[in-house]
Amino acid sequence: MAQRNLLAVFLAACAVTVCAVRDGAAAGDAAAGRRKALMCQTCHGLDGRAKIPEAPNLAGQSAVYLGKALKDYRSGARKNDMMSIVAPALKDEDIDDLAAYYSSIEVTVAPPPK
Amino acid sequence: MHKRTMLAVSAAVLLASAAAFAQNNPGNLEKLGQFKTTGASPNIPTIPQGGAKAEAIKKNLTKIKLPHGFHIGLYALVPDARHMAVGPQGVVTFVGTRKAQVYAVTDRSKSGVAEEVKPFASTIDLVIPNGPCFSKDGFLYIVEQNRVLLYPAAEFFYESPDVVAVPVVPQGQLIPKDDESYNHTARTCRVGPDNKLYITLGQPFNVPAPEKLEGFKKLGIGGIIRMDRDGKNREVYAWGIRNSVGMDFNPKDKTLWFTDNQVDGMGDDIPPGELNRATKAGQNFGFPYYGGGHTRTDEYKNETPPADVVFPQVETIAHAADLGMTFYTGKMFPKKYQDAIFSAQHGSWNRTVPVGARMMVTYLKEDGTAEKMEPFAEGWLDENGEYLGRLVDVAQLHDGSLLVSDDFAGALYRIWYDGK
Numbered sequence: 001m002a003q004r005n006l007l008a009v010f011l012a013a014c015a016v017t018v019c020a021v022r023d024g025a026a027a028g029d030a031a032a033g034r035r036k037a038l039m040c041q042t043c044h045g046l047d048g049r050a051k052i053p054e055a056p057n058l059a060g061q062s063a064v065y066l067g068k069a070l071k072d073y074r075s076g077a078r079k080n081d082m083m084s085i086v087a088p089a090l091k092d093e094d095i096d097d098l099a100a101y102y103s104s105i106e107v108t109v110a111p112p113p114k
Numbered sequence: 115m116h117k118r119t120m121l122a123v124s125a126a127v128l129l130a131s132a133a134a135f136a137q138n139n140p141g142n143l144e145k146l147g148q149f150k151t152t153g154a155s156p157n158i159p160t161i162p163q164g165g166a167k168a169e170a171i172k173k174n175l176t177k178i179k180l181p182h183g184f185h186i187g188l189y190a191l192v193p194d195a196r197h198m199a200v201g202p203q204g205v206v207t208f209v210g211t212r213k214a215q216v217y218a219v220t221d222r223s224k225s226g227v228a229e230e231v232k233p234f235a236s237t238i239d240l241v242i243p244n245g246p247c248f249s250k251d252g253f254l255y256i257v258e259q260n261r262v263l264l265y266p267a268a269e270f271f272y273e274s275p276d277v278v279a280v281p282v283v284p285q286g287q288l289i290p291k292d293d294e295s296y297n298h299t300a301r302t303c304r305v306g307p308d309n310k311l312y313i314t315l316g317q318p319f320n321v322p323a324p325e326k327l328e329g330f331k332k333l334g335i336g337g338i339i340r341m342d343r344d345g346k347n348r349e350v351y352a353w354g355i356r357n358s359v360g361m362d363f364n365p366k367d368k369t370l371w372f373t374d375n376q377v378d379g380m381g382d383d384i385p386p387g388e389l390n391r392a393t394k395a396g397q398n399f400g401f402p403y404y405g406g407g408h409t410r411t412d413e414y415k416n417e418t419p420p421a422d423v424v425f426p427q428v429e430t431i432a433h434a435a436d437l438g439m440t441f442y443t444g445k446m447f448p449k450k451y452q453d454a455i456f457s458a459q460h461g462s463w464n465r466t467v468p469v470g471a472r473m474m475v476t477y478l479k480e481d482g483t484a485e486k487m488e489p490f491a492e493g494w495l496d497e498n499g500e501y502l503g504r505l506v507d508v509a510q511l512h513d514g515s516l517l518v519s520d521d522f523a524g525a526l527y528r529i530w531y532d533g534k
Contacts, residue, residue, distance in 0.1 A: 038499045042463040042522075046500060051522060053213050053242075054296040081297040085320060085379040086464045 027063065028093075033101025036094055039086060048105045055082075060107035066099035138239045143263075146279045152237045154275040161217065161231040163191055171525050174502045178493040180529070183448075186491065189528040190219045190228035195519040197302050197360075197438055197507045198526070199246035199254060201269040204512035208234060208246040208254060208268065209519060209526065212300050216243045216256060218272040219526065226515070226528055235265065236275045244300035245313070249343065257301035257313050260294055261285045262345070282311070282345040289335055293318060298357040298375075302438065307368045310340045316357030320378050321402050321413045336401060338372065338392070354398040354423065355390075356405075360438040360457065360507065367482045369393050373436035373457060374426070376406025382465050385409035386429035387436045389457070389476060389487065397424045406432070427476075427484035434470030435460035438507025444514025447531050451475065456516060457487075458505035461495060471495040471504050473518060473529075491518075491529065 037046055040058075045051045048059025058066065072078035073087035074095075090098075142152045171188050178186050194211035201207065207219045207228075218234040221227065235256075242259035249255070254268035262283035271277040288301075298316030306312050317336030319326070330336050334350035338358065341348040352370070361372035374388040385406025390399055403419035405411040407429040410419075430436050439457035454477050461471030471494035476487040494503040504522035511517060515530040 038468055039464055039466060041501060042461065042468075042504065081295070081318075081320065082378075082463070088379075 027067070028096030028098070028100030030097070030100040030104040033097035033099070033104075036097055037101055040098065043082065044102075048102050048107075058102040059105040061102055063096075063099040063103035066102055067095055070095045070098065138237055140239070142237045143279060143281070146238065146276055147281070149278060151276050154237045156274060158232045158236060158275050161191055161193065163228070163231065167191060167524075171503075171523055174494075174523070175527065177496075177502070178491055180491050183533040184491075184529060184531050186527050186529050187226065189221075189226070189517060189526040190231050191524060192217050192219060192231055192519070192526055193524045194521050195506065195524060195526055196244050196300065196521050197246060198509040198517055198519055199248045200509050200511060200517070201254075202248060202250065202252045203269050206269045206272055207509070207511075207517065207526070208256070208272075210244040210246050210256065212242050212244055212521070214240050214243070216240060216246065224513070226530065228526070233275075234268070234272055235263075235277045235279060238263070238279055242299055242301075245302040247303040247305060247311075249305040249309075253305075253343070255282065255303055255305070255311060257288075257303045259299045259301070260288045260291070262288065262303075262311070262313070264343075282343070283341075283348075288313075289315065289333060290329075293335065300359055302358070302360055304361055304363060304370075305343070306340065306363055306370070307365075308340075309343065311343050311345075312338055312340045312351060312361065312370065314338050314355075314358040314361055314372065316355075316359065316375075321405065321411050324414075327402070338370070340395075349395070351395050352392045352397050352399060354400045354403075354420070356401045358390075360436065362440050362455070364441055364453075364478075364482065365443055366453065369482060371427075371439065371441075371455060373439055374399065374401070374406075375435055375437075376432070377409075377411055378433070378464060380405060380409070380412070381432075382467070383432050386426075386432055387434055387459075388426035389428040389430065389436060389439075389455070389484065390424070391427045391483070392424070398422060399424050399426075428487045430459070430474075430487065431469050433462035433465045435462060436474070437505075438509075438519070440508045440510055440516075442510060442516070444510055446514025448533075450477070453478065456490065456508045458508050458518060460506060461501060461504045468495055468499050468501070471501055473505060473508065494520075 043052050043055035044058045050057050073083040192209050196210045199208045209217045216234040219228045220230045243256050245257035247255050254265040264280045264282045295318035297318045302314045304312045315335050337353035337355050338351045340351045355374050357375045358372045370392040372390050376385045398420050400423040403414045437458050437460050442454050454475050457474045459470035459472050462468050472489050473491040474487050475490040477485045479485045503520040506519045506521050509517045518527045
């Protein structure tokens, strides 16, 4: 009985954690990120679907991944003709907001038609 | 025996899956050059016109502001539409993309709206076939990232997936393979009044390193090259250009005008974009010593620029990305616009407050220099700074109306004048 209670507590805690990660709210502000994404829209789209062949889709991408990618472009650890130009101007807060926005876009996937 | 069957089956599967990934055999180009068929199905799937997407675009077009008496309408849905070449017969317009397709857009009844849009030369694997252009006698050239193909009588052959195609510059010979890049490799072309083929060749960097310059200069990378129409006698026509994605000859004085996209990362308001005029072969337009207009680049600020740099005729708003352009030779538009230049601003990609996404008009003085540039059609950038479209190229139809391409919405628009 005690064990079952423990499990319930654990599950509830888990749900809260997952919730926080899913919202991306732990770090960034998705609404502010959408406004800042005006600088990203021509390549990655405001909907997170790439508009040019050389850019990746960002919709639904993990905020952790997006934050690391932007910081790596900012520091020079990663280089790209376009990203190395825009990333150095971003503050930590901008990166968190952008990562929160793009990760918050819901995507659905389907296997390719047989 | 059983094993051999298995092998045959797996080989067949392998072949089938290879076919699914790369439908086109590299030998196809050779066959087409010899007027042979590749055996492809004659039924080319068309791009659906109309529907919700067309309605959404038409609604966006109601927000576009034009001078009094001008109108804009949806001409065709063309995915990723970039530079255009209107056929000499006025039946088919060929539209390049930065992907792997060229589209043939047909308005057989000349109703002002295209009836059919379908892939062109679909049995050839194309790589960034951005730049189509016609000679006056009906030969279509399409410049890809690293190849130029000639399509004789394209306006007649376009209905088959197999079209006659002849390499003018074979694969890998436009630029060294090592310099192939995703950046700045959307080419444009024109057949000049001297009957030579002119090609804009962007250089692949924001600002190139000094050790790249000599090789680039020799090949005209970061410049405009010209060659005979069979690809012979290639030479550098103009250099010191960062990334030109639009040019046209002034039919009056034969000078070559071109846009140039300038350096990124120097802030929102510098350096300006450019509209340039080449009056003869061999001129230097200042890049990379100048990053746009008279603004020096940080990387070359301690170097002495060439003494004979030709500065732009017009400095445009920074980062607006001036791309395709055409001289207006029609009679439909009022006198004021006749012989003027119409050009497209794609719109900025990295400016904090976006600018551009509009059509510009440049009037010339009697002496053939620029008088001024002003907006002609605006409204693709909404009040929140979000794009409804991004314009790429302007081309003139035979009735004197203009086509404008948009690679964001994936559409061609037609602009006409009736004074009402």
